[in-house]
Amino acid sequence: xxxxxxxxxxxxxxxxxxxxxxxxxxxxxxxxxxxxxxxxxxxxxxxxxxxxxxxxxxxxxxxxxxxxxxxxxxxxxxxxxxxxxxxxxxxxxxxxxxxxxxxxxxxxxxxxxxxxxxxxxxxxxxxxxxxxxxxxxxxxxxxxxxxxxxxxxxxxxxxxxxxxxxxxxxxxxxxxxxxxxxxxxxxxxxxxxxxxxxxxxxxxxxxxxxxxxxxxxxxx
Amino acid sequence: xxxxxxxxxxxxxxxxxxxxxxxxxxxxxxxxxxxxxxxxxxxxxxxxxxxxxxxxxxxxxxxxxxxxxxxxxxxxxxxxxxxxxxxxxxxxxxxxxxxxxxxxxxxxxxxxxxxxxxxxxxxxxxxxxxxxxxxxxxxxxxxxxxxxxxxxxxxxxxxxxxxxxxxxxxxxxxxxxxxxxxxxxxxxxxxxxxxxxxxxxxxxxxxxxxxxxxxxxxxxxxxxxxxxxxxxxxxxxxxxxxxxxxxxxxxxxxxxxx
Amino acid sequence: xxxxxxxxxxxxxxxxxxxxxxxxxxxxxxxxxxxxxxxxxxxxxxxxxxxxxxxxxxxxxxxxxxxxxxxxxxxxxxxxxxxxxxxxxxxxxxxxxxxxxxxxxxxxxxxxxxxxxxxxxxxxxxxxxxxxxxxxxxxxxxxxxxxxxxxxxxxxxxxxxxxxxxxxxxxxxxxxxxxxxxxxxxxxxxxxxxxxxxxxxxxxxxxxxxxxxxxxxxxxxxxxxxxxxxxxxxxxxxxxxxxxxxxxxxxxxxxxxxxxxxxxxxxxxxxxxxxxxxxxxxxxxxxxxxxxxxxxxxxxxxxxxxxxxxxxxxxxxxxxxxxxxxxxxxxxxxxxxxxxxxxxxxxxxxxxxxxxxxxxxxxxxxxxxxxxxxxxx
Numbered sequence: 001x002x003x004x005x006x007x008x009x010x011x012x013x014x015x016x017x018x019x020x021x022x023x024x025x026x027x028x029x030x031x032x033x034x035x036x037x038x039x040x041x042x043x044x045x046x047x048x049x050x051x052x053x054x055x056x057x058x059x060x061x062x063x064x065x066x067x068x069x070x071x072x073x074x075x076x077x078x079x080x081x082x083x084x085x086x087x088x089x090x091x092x093x094x095x096x097x098x099x100x101x102x103x104x105x106x107x108x109x110x111x112x113x114x115x116x117x118x119x120x121x122x123x124x125x126x127x128x129x130x131x132x133x134x135x136x137x138x139x140x141x142x143x144x145x146x147x148x149x150x151x152x153x154x155x156x157x158x159x160x161x162x163x164x165x166x167x168x169x170x171x172x173x174x175x176x177x178x179x180x181x182x183x184x185x186x187x188x189x190x191x192x193x194x195x196x197x198x199x200x201x202x203x204x205x206x207x208x209x210x211x212x213x214x215x216x217x218x219x220x
Numbered sequence: 221x222x223x224x225x226x227x228x229x230x231x232x233x234x235x236x237x238x239x240x241x242x243x244x245x246x247x248x249x250x251x252x253x254x255x256x257x258x259x260x261x262x263x264x265x266x267x268x269x270x271x272x273x274x275x276x277x278x279x280x281x282x283x284x285x286x287x288x289x290x291x292x293x294x295x296x297x298x299x300x301x302x303x304x305x306x307x308x309x310x311x312x313x314x315x316x317x318x319x320x321x322x323x324x325x326x327x328x329x330x331x332x333x334x335x336x337x338x339x340x341x342x343x344x345x346x347x348x349x350x351x352x353x354x355x356x357x358x359x360x361x362x363x364x365x366x367x368x369x370x371x372x373x374x375x376x377x378x379x380x381x382x383x384x385x386x387x388x389x390x391x392x393x394x395x396x397x398x399x400x401x402x403x404x405x406x407x408x409x410x411x412x413x414x415x416x417x418x419x420x421x422x423x424x425x426x427x428x429x430x431x432x433x434x435x436x437x438x439x440x441x442x443x444x445x446x447x448x449x450x451x452x453x454x455x456x457x458x459x460x461x462x463x464x465x466x467x468x469x470x471x472x473x474x475x476x477x478x
Numbered sequence: 479x480x481x482x483x484x485x486x487x488x489x490x491x492x493x494x495x496x497x498x499x500x501x502x503x504x505x506x507x508x509x510x511x512x513x514x515x516x517x518x519x520x521x522x523x524x525x526x527x528x529x530x531x532x533x534x535x536x537x538x539x540x541x542x543x544x545x546x547x548x549x550x551x552x553x554x555x556x557x558x559x560x561x562x563x564x565x566x567x568x569x570x571x572x573x574x575x576x577x578x579x580x581x582x583x584x585x586x587x588x589x590x591x592x593x594x595x596x597x598x599x600x601x602x603x604x605x606x607x608x609x610x611x612x613x614x615x616x617x618x619x620x621x622x623x624x625x626x627x628x629x630x631x632x633x634x635x636x637x638x639x640x641x642x643x644x645x646x647x648x649x650x651x652x653x654x655x656x657x658x659x660x661x662x663x664x665x666x667x668x669x670x671x672x673x674x675x676x677x678x679x680x681x682x683x684x685x686x687x688x689x690x691x692x693x694x695x696x697x698x699x700x701x702x703x704x705x706x707x708x709x710x711x712x713x714x715x716x717x718x719x720x721x722x723x724x725x726x727x728x729x730x731x732x733x734x735x736x737x738x739x740x741x742x743x744x745x746x747x748x749x750x751x752x753x754x755x756x757x758x759x760x761x762x763x764x765x766x767x768x769x770x771x772x773x774x775x776x777x778x779x780x781x782x783x784x785x786x787x788x789x790x791x792x793x794x795x796x797x798x799x800x801x802x803x804x805x806x807x808x809x810x811x812x813x814x815x816x817x818x819x820x821x822x823x824x825x826x827x828x829x830x831x832x833x834x835x836x837x838x839x840x841x842x843x844x845x846x847x848x849x850x851x852x853x854x855x
Contacts, residue, residue, distance in 0.1 A: 062401060066400040067401075081351055085401065116574050116578040117578050119539055119578065120578035121591070122566050123538075123568075123570060123571065125566050125569065125592050125641060126566065135580060138582045139581070163388060163392075164392075167387075168357060182359050182360070184284065185278070185359060185360035186359045
């Protein structure tokens with residue numbers, strides 16, 4: 001039972017969810033309210049990780065992070081090493097991979113807020129940003145929570161992308177899903193089962209708590 | 221009248237002969253055999269008219285799958301232990317076990333690496349420019365275990381341990397170092413001489429006395445769907461043409477039977 | 479004859495003036511010009527006539543294709559000058575048709591919403607004062623879902639008025655309320671209006687509201703202003719057929735001028751397709767000219783005996799051919815050669831023992847007959 005791998009996975013999931021909250025909300029707000037005619041392109045790009053096999057995404061990330069790509073070289077020059085095989089690399093990979101799981105529920109929730117409420121707020125002299133904070137966000141709690149939970153759960157269970165760019169370094173990039181896989185590969189089924197059950201229990205408890213807390217919905 | 225009858229009978233026989241179903245087998249093979257076996261299978265298909273479906277991956281994976289009922293017709297492992305375990309547990313026919321060759325590990329650096337492997341040999345691993353070293357996961361890949369054994373016999377393991385990144389299989393290890401994300405890798409010779417990596421980098425053969433021999437064996441699982449066709453394929457692999465391909469691909473010939 | 483367009487209320491320095499032109503993809507074109515001084519100006523018209531569009535343009539939620547909108551000397555929109563003050567800075571209060579109350583905030587929080595610039599204590603004080611003015615202070619802590627229709631209306635009004643707007647826009651605010659609640663809100667609004675004197679644009683399609691509330695009414699149809707004036711001017715004596723129809727004149731007939739009586743101030747017209755003749759007020763016409771006459775169904779008297787000694791010039795004999803009760807109104811149809819529609823009370827019907835087939839007499843005053851102008855263009 002590798003508690004280290006479990007802790008690493010939880011840490012990754014928490015950090016990625018937090019970053020997606022900060023980054024995903026403005027993107028979702030733009031998608032929900034913009035009327036730019038090429039908006040559909042942005043929506044397609046955001047949704048890509050939903051349909052891309054994780055190994056494909058992982059492969060392109062590996063190449064992008066390598067010293068031969070312009071992005072990789074930039075990072076190398078700034079930090080002295082590439083992004084691959086690091087925890088930060090996993091965070092970046094997971095951000096891209098879980099992006100639609102945060103942005104789409106956020107955007108759907110924002111869109112479903114009655115337009116007249118936004119208009120009313122404007123006529124009362126409240127700026128767009130403050131309208132977002134005081135009207136749109138409170139009325140979108142359910143969607144926001146859903147987005148956060150989905151990002152968390154999705155990152156916790158991530159395998160393909162981590163496999164491609166992680167390098168399986170214990171304590172750094174050996175997440176619990178990689179660990180379970182390793183145990184199975186080494187025919188240690190009992191250990192694998194143990195770890196898997198713990199992961200299942202943690203995920204279930206987290207989701208239950210969030211959905212229980214989120215039972216209230218604004219009516220009218 | 222008689223001629224027409226004979227003629228149509230002849231045509232019928234011809235048609236039937238043409239549409240006789242071609243045999244097909246599914247072969248599971250370790251990733252380091254990717255190029256060698258693809259060529260060999262192609263040659264076999266041309267000669268026999270049968271079809272060979274190839275699946276490449278890690279030997280440990282295939283071992284587990286066969287244990288759980290996978291119906292591969294032949295299993296080419298990257299070691300000899302997995303086939304032995306299968307035979308011992310009755311999941312493969314012991315007489316069919318055949319060591320088809322021994323593998324070698326090499327130190328590999330991409331073409332743009334400043335390191336001169338020929339001069340440095342294993343010492344290259346200690347160069348400060350080397351931040352990451354890719355090997356296959358020793359927990360379940362024979363080539364990974366061999367890499368670790370070699371590092372230990374050169375007394376470098378503890379020093380480079382923190383720089384190791386583990387590939388799912390030998391191919392992924394190759395991908396890590398070929399993409400430049402790892403500066404050096406310990407790969408299979410068969411991969412280093414394969415057309416895709418050849419010319420992309422340089423390799424140095426690690427002395428064979430630093431790691432236990434990588435005997436690689438094939439076996440026919442009992443769950444195979446077409447055992448006679450499987451045997452026929454294995455026989456083809458024993459032929460000189462197939463052996464030549466194996467040798468070219470970095471596999472040493474199987475040890476002589478005493 | 480005809481009074482329209484002259485503003486009896488001088489455009490004060492805070493009057494709203496709006497010239498709006500806007501084309502919509504479906505083909506609808508809005509081209510309206512109106513002036514609204516301090517007080518309640520009713521925008522009256524069918525649904526789809528452009529009333530809500532005008533409100534949206536004044537509020538800044540919609541940009542006209544061309545035109546100018548100003549409150550006093552403060553210009554809110556001017557296409558020529560490329561001026562378009564954003565919604566948040568227009569200081570225009572808008573009570574939407576569905577109120578748009580924030581469901582997650584209490585009544586007090588809703589009212590205080592627009593006061594964000596003030597300190598917390600000042601905000602509460604003003605919000606509470608406003609709630610008291612509209613007599614809903616006891617509901618301060620309730621959410622909109624816990625309020626009745628009338629109470630929600632008041633919260634919406636209070637919310638828009640607490641920010642001291644320069645203009646107030648109301649979109650059919652009383653449509654969904656029952657009569658007693660409506661009357662109460664009328665009273666509250668009039669009271670507030672007396673104290674603050676800002677232009678209030680009040681959109682409705684209900685005649686009753688026009689007469690109950692309006693100081694001025696602007697009649698809108700198919701994107702154009704048909705008439706402006708006091709409710710009496712515009713709706714009691716409609717000049718145009720569309721307005722007449724809108725105002726509910728049920729009897730509109732084609733007629734031909736037969737004789738003019740300048741000494742009496744009247745002229746005789748025969749209704750087309752019959753021998754019925756009506757004496758109507760004198761107009762600039764010549765004998766033989768075609769005309770359209772409108773009579774409000776509520777302006778016609780019914781008698782079961784031939785009446786004598788009346789001042790009315792038009793007494794027509796006919797037969798009752800239709801009788802229907804709708805709520806507290808009885809609609810009767812009488813065939814005098816042309817069919818007239820008459821509105822009666824149920825009491826009248828009972829006391830006269832009316833029944834279909836009965837012989838009756840219609841009495842119509844000269845001044846109840848209105849001559850309509852031919853439709854423009």
